[in-house]
Amino acid sequence: MTQQTLELGRRIELYSRDPNCHDISVALYRRKVGQSQYVLVHTYSLVDGGKQRVNEIANALMTRTGLELVNDGEGWLRFPCDGFHQRALTRTFLDVCKLVLDDGVEAEPLKRIDKKAGCHLIATDLGQGVYRFDAEESSEAGQKRAEAMTRGFVKLCEMEPIAGHKNQAAFSCGVSHDNLIGSLMFRAQNLRAVMREEAMNASRGILSSPSQQE
Amino acid sequence: MFEATQPIPSMTGRERVLAALRGEPVDRTPVCNPTSVATVELMDLVDAHFPEANRDAEKMARLAATGYTELGFDTIMPVFTIIQESSPLGCKIQWETKDNWPTVRMDEPIWTEPEDIKIPSDLLTHQDTKCVLDAISILKKKYGDEVAIIGKTMGPWTLGYHCFGVEPFLLMSLDDPDKMMVCLEKMKEITIQFGVAQIEAGADALTLPDHATGDLVSGEYYKRFLRDMHIEFVDLIPCPLILHICGRTVDRMEYIAQTGMSAFHFDSKNTPQESVEVVKDRIALIGNINNPETLYSKGPEEVREEVYKNLESSVPLIGPECAIPLQTPIENLKEIPKAVSEWHADRGSVV
Numbered sequence: 177m178t179q180q181t182l183e184l185g186r187r188i189e190l191y192s193r194d195p196n197c198h199d200i201s202v203a204l205y206r207r208k209v210g211q212s213q214y215v216l217v218h219t220y221s222l223v224d225g226g227k228q229r230v231n232e233i234a235n236a237l238m239t240r241t242g243l244e245l246v247n248d249g250e251g252w253l254r255f256p257c258d259g260f261h262q263r264a265l266t267r268t269f270l271d272v273c274k275l276v277l278d279d280g281v282e283a284e285p286l287k288r289i290d291k292k293a294g295c296h297l298i299a300t301d302l303g304q305g306v307y308r309f310d311a312e313e314s315s316e317a318g319q320k321r322a323e324a325m326t327r328g329f330v331k332l333c334e335m336e337p338i339a340g341h342k343n344q345a346a347f348s349c350g351v352s353h354d355n356l357i358g359s360l361m362f363r364a365q366n367l368r369a370v371m372r373e374e375a376m377n378a379s380r381g382i383l384s385s386p387s388q389q390e
Numbered sequence: 391m392f393e394a395t396q397p398i399p400s401m402t403g404r405e406r407v408l409a410a411l412r413g414e415p416v417d418r419t420p421v422c423n424p425t426s427v428a429t430v431e432l433m434d435l436v437d438a439h440f441p442e443a444n445r446d447a448e449k450m451a452r453l454a455a456t457g458y459t460e461l462g463f464d465t466i467m468p469v470f471t472i473i474q475e476s477s478p479l480g481c482k483i484q485w486e487t488k489d490n491w492p493t494v495r496m497d498e499p500i501w502t503e504p505e506d507i508k509i510p511s512d513l514l515t516h517q518d519t520k521c522v523l524d525a526i527s528i529l530k531k532k533y534g535d536e537v538a539i540i541g542k543t544m545g546p547w548t549l550g551y552h553c554f555g556v557e558p559f560l561l562m563s564l565d566d567p568d569k570m571m572v573c574l575e576k577m578k579e580i581t582i583q584f585g586v587a588q589i590e591a592g593a594d595a596l597t598l599p600d601h602a603t604g605d606l607v608s609g610e611y612y613k614r615f616l617r618d619m620h621i622e623f624v625d626l627i628p629c630p631l632i633l634h635i636c637g638r639t640v641d642r643m644e645y646i647a648q649t650g651m652s653a654f655h656f657d658s659k660n661t662p663q664e665s666v667e668v669v670k671d672r673i674a675l676i677g678n679i680n681n682p683e684t685l686y687s688k689g690p691e692e693v694r695e696e697v698y699k700n701l702e703s704s705v706p707l708i709g710p711e712c713a714i715p716l717q718t719p720i721e722n723l724k725e726i727p728k729a730v731s732e733w734h735a736d737r738g739s740v741v
Contacts, residue, residue, distance in 0.1 A: 220434040
């Protein structure tokens with residue numbers, strides 16, 4: 177019997193119902209090739225527009241994360257640093273899947289307004305994968321928010337905190353990732369919302385026992 | 391369990407499952423899903439999505455068949471949800487969307503007294519039960535020689551939750567046990583009618599969920615209210631029956647083993663070893679692969695570990711512990727039959 181499902185490696189994220197394309201499910205798969213980790217955006221849906229939607233998501237993901245196309249003709253992608261930033265990637269994937277992508281997307285700037293700080297927060301690439309987060313205006317609230325954003329990035333991008341610098345964090349690969357930082361600034365500002373959404377998604381689609389049902 | 395002294399000739403999935411349910415030798419341990427293995431990706435693959443795939447027989451059959459055609463299980467089980475008979479009974483159903491389970495609105499019960507229990511004349515012709523019967527017929531015709539087709543009929547305890555509400559039903563068991571027994575007696579007719587109709591449609595075996603779960607009732611409650619009724623089902627529903635109860639159930643497995651049912655579909659809250667020790671060879675055990683932590687959240691390596699743990703404990707049929715989460719990765723499900731085959735190949739063994 178011929179199976180239609182493919183050997184795509186390990187599924188690392190799933191957007192189970194895409195309202196922008198006939199409610200199809202779109203998944204992100206990962207496989208190891210040599211020392212590199214490749215990822216693929218994939219849907220099993222054969223609905224009209226499904227493949228195009230997958231291409232749009234893959235293109236947007238490249239723009240928003242800095243992933244580059246592996247020249248295998250199959251659409252696999254990888255980080256140029258040859259590292260793998262799974263948490264940041266899957267979060268960005270879910271955010272990209274929520275967008276209407278007819279006109280593509282642009283990379284996000286390393287600057288974002290923060291209501292609580294009352295000014296912009298700015299990320300500065302210090303080289304070798306290290307980023308510093310500052311408030312545009314010097315104030316106590318601004319400093320606190322910049323430090324909170326740093327902590328947000330440590331969790332969201334699995335970055336390493338820099339000892340003695342509460343507003344700095346580094347990618348372990350030692351390479352800059354401006355696209356990822358720009359894409360996730362709004363998430364790093366409000367980590368609780370991320371956690372809430374993740375908890376909600378994790379419980380969806382699980383059949384509860386009678387004692388757990390509402 | 392039989393100890394095979396001669397090599398067993400290669401069996402079809404159907405032969406393998408039915409033999410294991412009878413406690414007879416098999417060429418390898420069967421991979422069996424007494425409950426749903428549908429996922430959103432499989433829905434996309436065959437263009438049969440929830441909630442429609444629970445109400446349209448063609449779609450239901452198409453989605454269920456992927457358990458065999460894509461995942462490589464020895465069974466096909468089309469009754470994905472818990473709502474099929476409660477819908478014609480009049481319960482309110484929350485149909486949800488593709489990526490969530492349709493469910494019964496148990497907070498809006500339809501019955502309070504035994505006299506309220508009425509079996510509607512359209513129990514077996516209502517869209518939601520007929521869909522199951524038609525899907526079983528389709529699957530029997532197409533795959534009936536290859537794999538076991540498993541149906542599902544809800545037991546009276548579960549129907550009690552659906553129709554009386556969980557809390558009122560449980561309180562009734564404390565406040566008025568006699569009334570409770572009357573209710574169970576009346577509702578058992580629904581279980582029998584729907585079960586027999588599925589056998590006539592072509593089901594080889596039936597799952598019978600009756601959620602006297604560890605977190606809601608004690609093992610003694612199971613004995614008092616359900617054991618004898620489950621013994622009766624063995625006589626009244628003429629096919630192998632697979633009792634399904636979620637949660638920690640070791641304290642009632644002794645009573646379950648006395649029912650004469652063919653198998654017990656058990657939860658990962660019970661270890662395979664302790665469960666096998668209680669039931670011995672009186673009833674086959676199925677399941678135990680953890681859903682939320684392993685199949686849904688981990689990877690093939692961890693799935694394989696759990697499969698091996700069950701095989702090494704002599705669990706005779708391997709499968710997920712309950713209906714799998716709809717977002718479960720396909721590669722984890724495919725790993726179950728793969729691991730079973732490789733475990734046997736490594737040992738050159740039959741069971």
